[in-house]
Amino acid sequence: xxxxxxxxxxxxxxxxxxxxxxxxxxxxxCGGLGGGVIEGLVRMGVGRLTVIDGDVFDETNLNRQxxxxxDNLGHAKAVEARLQMKVINSDVQVDSIQxxxxxxxxxxxxxxxxxxxxxxxxxxxRLELEFACEEEKLPLIHGAIGGWNGQVAVVMPxxxxxxxxYDVEEAEEGEPEKPTNPAFTPAVVSAIQVVETxxxxxxxxxTLAGRLLTIDLLNQEYEIIEF
Numbered sequence: 001x002x003x004x005x006x007x008x009x010x011x012x013x014x015x016x017x018x019x020x021x022x023x024x025x026x027x028x029x030c031g032g033l034g035g036g037v038i039e040g041l042v043r044m045g046v047g048r049l050t051v052i053d054g055d056v057f058d059e060t061n062l063n064r065q066x067x068x069x070x071d072n073l074g075h076a077k078a079v080e081a082r083l084q085m086k087v088i089n090s091d092v093q094v095d096s097i098q099x100x101x102x103x104x105x106x107x108x109x110x111x112x113x114x115x116x117x118x119x120x121x122x123x124x125x126r127l128e129l130e131f132a133c134e135e136e137k138l139p140l141i142h143g144a145i146g147g148w149n150g151q152v153a154v155v156m157p158x159x160x161x162x163x164x165x166y167d168v169e170e171a172e173e174g175e176p177e178k179p180t181n182p183a184f185t186p187a188v189v190s191a192i193q194v195v196e197t198x199x200x201x202x203x204x205x206x207t208l209a210g211r212l213l214t215i216d217l218l219n220q221e222y223e224i225i226e227f
Contacts, residue, residue, distance in 0.1 A: 016202050023201045024048040026110045028101055029119030030077035033143050035067040036190025037117050042085045048093040053077040054100035064183040101125050106132035115200050118142040123166045130162045139200045143193040147180050148218035150189035154196050154208040161227050
């Protein structure tokens, strides 16, 4: 085992570290949540990532998106994720896809992975992703942020938890989510998404499967809601 993973051992076993090297994860969204998730999984040593985003960085991303900087404004988020992760851990294969997820391409984008991470910013795409994960029988690690608040859940195939959380009619109307997002909220939520993804990949029982963790950073209140 390489020295880069020495400090992982004890939290996870050496056998589990080797298991992560053989796993693949699809991260949909390379912004505030996605950047943190991608970096966390790469540093943990997950063997292969597919990172998906059809957007480019702009100045409003600089306050919170860890992959953005003053020199890459206007650059494709997915491509930047791949380039930056190669510098962090060249042993991890990172494939980038410049695309926006929709009902036509969702299943094809996530096919062949062991888990999928929802780092999206709109309800309609999230619901399409949940449907696709159900069809492909893949676990979905959901995260969302808004201001001081965030949430994380693990959706196993067939649960349709996001359809219970979100207003389907609002999604069909195409209403985008436009909350304020300071730096600390995506940092916390993306870190928890990494934790849950690792636990799912390792087959740990202590996941948020079928449950929603709500996070209030203003009052430091955390609640788990059973579904």
